[in-house]
Amino acid sequence: MVQSLASWFGGRGKLEAREEIAFHLFAAPWLIGFLVFTAYPTLASFFLSFTHYEVITPAQWIGLDNYLFVLHDPLFWQSLQVTALYAVGSVSLGVTFAFLLALLMNQPVPGISVYRTLYYLPSTISGVPVALLWMWVFDPAFGVLNNVLKFFGIQGPQWLFSTTWVLPAFIIMSLWGVGGAMVIYLAGLQGIPRHLYEAAELDGATAVTRFRHVTIPMVSPVIFFNLILSIIGSFQTFTAAYVMTSGGPANASLFYALYLYQNAFQFFKMGYASALAWVLLVIILALSMVVIQSSPYWVYYEGKLKG
Amino acid sequence: MRTETEAFPHSTLPVPRAAVPLWRRRSLRRRLPLVGTNLVILIGAFVVSIPLLWMLSTSVKDPGDVFLQPPQWIPSVFRWANYAEAVNAIPFWTYTTNSIIITALGVIGEVVSCSLVAYAFARLRSRDKDVLFLILLSTMMLPGEVKLVPTYLMFRWFGWLNTFLPLVVPHFFGGAFYIFLLRQFFLTLPLEMDEAAKVDGAGYLRIFWNIILPLAKPALATVAIFSFYSIWNDFLSPLIYLSKEDNYTLPLGLQAFIGAYGVIHWTWLMAASVLALIPCVVIFFTFQRWFIEGAVLSGLKG
Numbered sequence: 001m002v003q004s005l006a007s008w009f010g011g012r013g014k015l016e017a018r019e020e021i022a023f024h025l026f027a028a029p030w031l032i033g034f035l036v037f038t039a040y041p042t043l044a045s046f047f048l049s050f051t052h053y054e055v056i057t058p059a060q061w062i063g064l065d066n067y068l069f070v071l072h073d074p075l076f077w078q079s080l081q082v083t084a085l086y087a088v089g090s091v092s093l094g095v096t097f098a099f100l101l102a103l104l105m106n107q108p109v110p111g112i113s114v115y116r117t118l119y120y121l122p123s124t125i126s127g128v129p130v131a132l133l134w135m136w137v138f139d140p141a142f143g144v145l146n147n148v149l150k151f152f153g154i155q156g157p158q159w160l161f162s163t164t165w166v167l168p169a170f171i172i173m174s175l176w177g178v179g180g181a182m183v184i185y186l187a188g189l190q191g192i193p194r195h196l197y198e199a200a201e202l203d204g205a206t207a208v209t210r211f212r213h214v215t216i217p218m219v220s221p222v223i224f225f226n227l228i229l230s231i232i233g234s235f236q237t238f239t240a241a242y243v244m245t246s247g248g249p250a251n252a253s254l255f256y257a258l259y260l261y262q263n264a265f266q267f268f269k270m271g272y273a274s275a276l277a278w279v280l281l282v283i284i285l286a287l288s289m290v291v292i293q294s295s296p297y298w299v300y301y302e303g304k305l306k307g
Numbered sequence: 308m309r310t311e312t313e314a315f316p317h318s319t320l321p322v323p324r325a326a327v328p329l330w331r332r333r334s335l336r337r338r339l340p341l342v343g344t345n346l347v348i349l350i351g352a353f354v355v356s357i358p359l360l361w362m363l364s365t366s367v368k369d370p371g372d373v374f375l376q377p378p379q380w381i382p383s384v385f386r387w388a389n390y391a392e393a394v395n396a397i398p399f400w401t402y403t404t405n406s407i408i409i410t411a412l413g414v415i416g417e418v419v420s421c422s423l424v425a426y427a428f429a430r431l432r433s434r435d436k437d438v439l440f441l442i443l444l445s446t447m448m449l450p451g452e453v454k455l456v457p458t459y460l461m462f463r464w465f466g467w468l469n470t471f472l473p474l475v476v477p478h479f480f481g482g483a484f485y486i487f488l489l490r491q492f493f494l495t496l497p498l499e500m501d502e503a504a505k506v507d508g509a510g511y512l513r514i515f516w517n518i519i520l521p522l523a524k525p526a527l528a529t530v531a532i533f534s535f536y537s538i539w540n541d542f543l544s545p546l547i548y549l550s551k552e553d554n555y556t557l558p559l560g561l562q563a564f565i566g567a568y569g570v571i572h573w574t575w576l577m578a579a580s581v582l583a584l585i586p587c588v589v590i591f592f593t594f595q596r597w598f599i600e601g602a603v604l605s606g607l608k609g
């Protein structure tokens with residue numbers, strides 16, 4: 001601090017000081033935004049999580065009660081289970097499908113750019129219209145899905161109206177949007193230097209070996225980054241659940257974000273909702289740490305020898 | 308086939324020319340797998356397109372034909388009146404106008420604020436820069452739910468409920484992800500031009516405005532497109548902050564439409580959904596190149 005003040009007034013540091021001020025001025029929108037729309041709400045929500053607060057009466061300090069209540073709240077566990085099952089299903093299948101699609105899209109097939117567009121398009125539309133569209137696709141009697149199944153002689157389930165099939169329905173819907181990850185993996189695939197394949201081929205590596213020891217390691221950093229984003233994203237599923245099922249039937253699609261929303265804005269339990277938010281934050285951080293910790297075992301970074 | 312340098316012309320990533328997959332090089336195993344690959348891609352493309360085709364088909368069906376078994380893919384009569392009726396059944400144009408106002412202001416806010424901040428992080432030196440950049444990156448990991456309740460209470464305290472302000476103002480303070488994206492792009496621009504301008508006596512604002520911004524158009528377009536999508540499609544914020552129907556955005560209005568007639572009126576609902584999706588699809592096809600580039604840029608550089 002003393003040093004920086006000195007350089008503000010010192011001759012040599014005059015330009016430096018100007019630049020220092022300019023940096024803060026240019027960064028001001030984000031600096032202010034960070035304080036007002038991120039730092040303050042985050043700290044406030046931590047504080048609120050230790051209170052009983054229903055908006056109309058002042059917040060009341062209740063210590064750890066909200067967190068203790070979380071542990072004994074069957075709906076919390078239900079929403080956690082729903083979200084975890086969905087996350088496992090949609091992330092694992094999503095990464096697999098996206099990667100397979102990227103491999104396909106990397107083939108010299110005629111009209112490939114048209115195909116890329118077709119596969120990518122669904123991932124670029126989202127929100128309420130898409131949720132409505134899928135409600136209609138999943139309609140047990142008149143929806144396209146069960147009609148196609150019927151064509152193959154299969155009696156389709158009740159989908160959004162079935163406690164068993166509602167989560168698979170959401171997972172299927174999420175797979176429709178794998179085009180986004182596909183494009184990223186495709187760029188990763190195309191970024192692999194050809195000489196690696198050529199060298200492997202000279203060494204007599206078969207196609208499978210080349211895939212296993214060149215392709216997969218080279219795209220693993222991309223998959224890694226995408227995996228973290230997908231996990232975080234799946235824990236924040238809200239719009240589709242709110243619009244399509246409102247968490248039903250019998251809370252079988254009570255996603256975590258939906259339960260949090262209900263507590264905050266339908267039951268007006270602001271303190272409890274804040275506690276739920278912090279539990280979510282801890283869960284997401286823990287999951288991210290697990291992925292990051294596991295990365296040395298399966299992510300290859302160029303220029304670093306794997307031990 | 309186009310080479311990748313053409314497909315991603317402004318890409319800052321070291322993307323070499325598309326590699327011809329090597330397992331395909333040997334003439335012996337050449338033909339057969341290619342036919343199989345073709346077929347898989349073709350069938351997949353059809354499956355992926357079904358939901359959208361189904362939506363389009365429903366949107367022009369006679370309401371009675373919706374329940375035909377087996378379903379009609381191409382309706383016997385195209386009933387375009389569904390669109391007119393859907394638009395009249397709800398205050399569709401009010402919703403659309405609201406969505407346009409909010410989205411336009413939000414996009415302007417993001418582009419202006421993020422480019423300023425990104426310039427600071429990419430070009431200016433400061434003792435605090437590294438720490439602040441680390442904070443910026445870590446805010447990207449923070450789930451929005453954590454901020455949800457206090458942010459709502461804050462806007463409530465401001466008296467901003469049932470106005471567009473909570474949906475617009477935050478966008479003028481820079482989204483971390485877009486700042487990061489722009490900073491990455493600014494870093495690739497040659498520093499010599501800044502230096503030359505500095506020698507000529509140009510200030511930071513001049514350099515930013517006259518040198519950086521014109522060169523950064525593709526990246527700015529990417530930010531504009533991405534923020535357009537996220538604001539246009541946003542559902543949670545309008546749901547929390549807007550409770551008067553006159554203020555509803557399109558997604559909120561569509562959601563209210565579901566139960567409005569007791570039974571779900573699928574032809575109207577699909578027609579209105581098609582209309583709501585049109586801007587997104589048009590923008591996608593117009594700016595596909597920047598779109599993909601932005602997606603790649605955001606996904607590759609962790």
